Amino acid sequence: MTQPIPGIQTIGMSYAIGPRRVIDGIDLRLDGPRVGIIGRNGSGKSTLSRLLAGLLQPSDGTIRVEGVDVWDDRRAAIATLGILFQNPEHQIIFPTVLEEMTFGLRQLGRAKSEAKDAALATLAQFGKAHWHDASTEALSQGQKHLLCLMAVMAMRPRWLILDEPFAGLDIPTRMQLVRHLESCGAKLLHISHDPRDLAGYGHICWLDQGRIRATGGPEVLAQFETQMLAEGARDDLADLAG
Template identity: 75%
Template sequence: MRPNVQSGPGIHVQDMSHNIGPRRILDRISLQLDAPRIGVIGRNGSGKSTLARLLAGLIEPSQGRVLIEGVDVCKDRRAAISTVGILFQNPEHQIIFPTVLEEICFGLRQLGRNKADARDAALATLTGFGKAHWLDASTETLSQGQKHLLCMMAVMAMRPRWLILDEPFAGLDIPTRMQLTRHLENCGVNLVHISHDPRDLAGYAQICWLDRGQIRAKGDADVLSAFETEMIHEGARDDLADLAG
């Protein structure tokens, strides 16, 4: 029997688990989230990237459902791509076309736009970000930070209500992080920002601590403080010196 997932505004996850082969990555997660800025914090290997893909509807949970704004993001892909978008940690895993125009138009065409309308919408998006001169640029000529921004623009062109961020600042220098942060703050959509770094989530209204595939705590900035305290304590240990048996 399907879980009794409440539909309506926000993100609703109930009794969701996900396995990869015999290994359980996420275990019976239930969440109701409706803040405009939501942070998910956790160590590497805690299941954060898997959660990001489940929230975006890119993979189907082994158990349970994810509804965002009442849309089952796995079952109804047409509705999902206009409801939720995702930015990966590595833009090379997201960009698939040789030009900026083609990259932005792809999602718009998936929504049913004709070629001319998709081009107009792509140009309007680029203009809104002050990047109209990128229209015919080759994606291979873009810097890493520019590729991140292109991915953001391609998602935003589809006008989603939610944007999932899977550690988008990893490996970026300080100026690029600052510039992308400004774009995100002004993008006008609700954010779920997934990170291992508490600094990325400062000021977020709701925080979820993901630990070993389960939600360990949910709350406000106090959750970030508790996570950081435990990480400092863990860092003081010398478990890296232990050899595997």
């Protein structure tokens, strides 16, 4: 029996909106523990994150994570990887913390009592057992980010996709979230426009206009930053769109 290919693999992956290809023919082979994807705003990063999480169907090509087709097999996909969005408001859908925590577990087929026990155990693991009856509306922005992380980690995914999770967070909240991420036990695929977010990551991919421009180690971050500084020195914001 053929063993599944470890990590994340895409072959000819594309995603089009009408005639425009937002993601254009990407071939990737990624494995953890820490993988970064860097790109400026508008390069296709959020679309890429949703494709890899199985939330969008590719127009062409294939995507597999640990051998799972994340679009065709949704139950296996959510057991294999989770995603944290830039805005937790786009992720939280229930009025209480415990309801939010148990939702994904129920989607995996867990019985109600089993899902509740697993959610409570995860809250305790993160030192937040006292949150179980809290209103999700009453949480701060940083606390909402942490709730999303705990809800995903309750399902014990092998991969966690991070789509600009630090945007808008103050320094203490960011530091606390980083500590939780570093100890979560999942492989991280971190997508960002800020090289500082990916400092220390061993494998970096540079996404540019829907295509992979470069792959490698920390030198790719340096190349990206040099290019961004050069573009920032120009005055193209003064030019009107045609």
